[in-house]
Amino acid sequence: MNIGVLGTGIVGQTIGSKLVQLGHHVMMGSRDAANPKAIRWAKAEGPRASFGTFANAASFGEIIFNCTLGSVSLDALRQAGAANMKGKVLIDTSNPLDYSTDAWSLTVSNTDSLGEQIQREFPNTLVVKSLNTMNCNIMVDPRKLSEKTDVFVSGNDVEAKATVVMILRDWFGWRSVIDLGDITTSRGVEMFVLLWHNLRNVVSSPRFNIRIVS
Amino acid sequence: MNIGVLGTGIVGQTIGSKLVQLGHHVMMGSRDAANPKAIRWAKAEGPRASFGTFANAASFGEIIFNCTLGSVSLDALRQAGAANMKGKVLIDTSNPLDYSTDAWSLTVSNTDSLGEQIQREFPNTLVVKSLNTMNCNIMVDPRKLSEKTDVFVSGNDVEAKATVVMILRDWFGWRSVIDLGDITTSRGVEMFVLLWHNLRNVVSSPRFNIRIVS
Secondary structure (H helix, E strand, O other): EEEEEEOOOOHHHHHHHHHHHOOOOOEEEEEEOOOHHHHHHHHHHHEEEEEEEEHHHHHHHOOOEEOOOHHHHHHHHHHHHHHHHOOOOOOOOOOOOOOOOOEEEEOOOOOOHHHHHHHOOOOOOOOOEEOOOHHHHOOHHHHOOOOOOOOEEEEHHHHHHHHHHHHHHOOOOOOOOOEEOOEEEHHHOOOOOOOOHHHHHHOOOOOOEEEOOO | OOOEEEOOOHHHHHHHHHHHHHHEEEEEEEEOOOOOHHHHHHHHHHHOEEEEHHHHHHOOOOEEEEEEOOOHHHHHHHHHHHHHHHHOOEEEEOOEOOOOOOOOOOOOOOOOHHHHHHHHHOOOOEEEEEOOOOOOHOOHHHHHOOOOOOOEEEOOHHHHHHOOOOOOOOOOOOOOEEEEHHHHHHHHHHHHHHHHHHHHHHHHOOOOOEEEEE
């Protein structure tokens, strides 16, 4: 499958590399057509990996991953272009984090979320919030952890969520995927990131995740 | 030990009853000296249970539990009185929830928290945020769940947190207590309650909790 990955940071690189390893063709998109990190990544990953602008990657992908920083995601998606994302599944892995102080805070929360903002701005794109509640190494390889843990999906379109559940299970190896409901449930998973950050300091490693026990 | 429990709702009743069963003397405090729910609770629990105003209960307790609704906690604690809580451990189990719409939201979040507000307003009280991330039945009996799960403590005073850890482990049966850090880490655990609410709808029961897996 052709997949667009927006963002050249560690999340985009990790997800992009996993997808290439699975046999997919991946274009990494960034603000500039020739981002040095994207060029290096594509060279390292071989012939199935390519790079371009956000618009190039969005147009290329049958499915699109938003792996940009949450604070700039809306701007990046505007550059990607509504027409290039029309009717497509957009997997939004971002968190609307303000990293400017030691105490992380969110740029949108509580009565709204980045997931909802993206869905409102791009009503013809099938936005599914997922994978934003753990480190990227766990996102694509949950078996690194000692036990089964949980990943969440939030979105308005049932078929789009089914596609994402398939990707999470069959491609990334998740054994437990919890459908939280519509895109408004992005609020809870985005707001979880502050507890995640506290736990990251306690665990002294980003390699952890939560498991729901009943 | 003499313990003050502020709040006559299900959380206050559940914690109060557990403490009485453990052999402690518990006074349940409320806005009115003769709250019908507090009277019924004390009658049902027998001679070690009593009731009174918030101020009566705070004065009575060597340790105090705040089990009032988060939206009215500051007002309840003002009625309890700074002098009656001076130098004492206050275990804050509340969440600053606005229940007025189906989509829960918080009255304070992101860059502040109820735990911090309480600590700022009562600087001579040793505030420890804890137990606000699960249903009250789990709070006092975590072995109801099929596996070991986690409970958190947040607070500025190390000895006060050690007291709360003892209560959680030896009295309530928690096997894993995670010290998240100072009282600012209340933000994360309070903001988690939106994800908790989404999970409660998915699980179709409030009897669940999270476990950190690394």
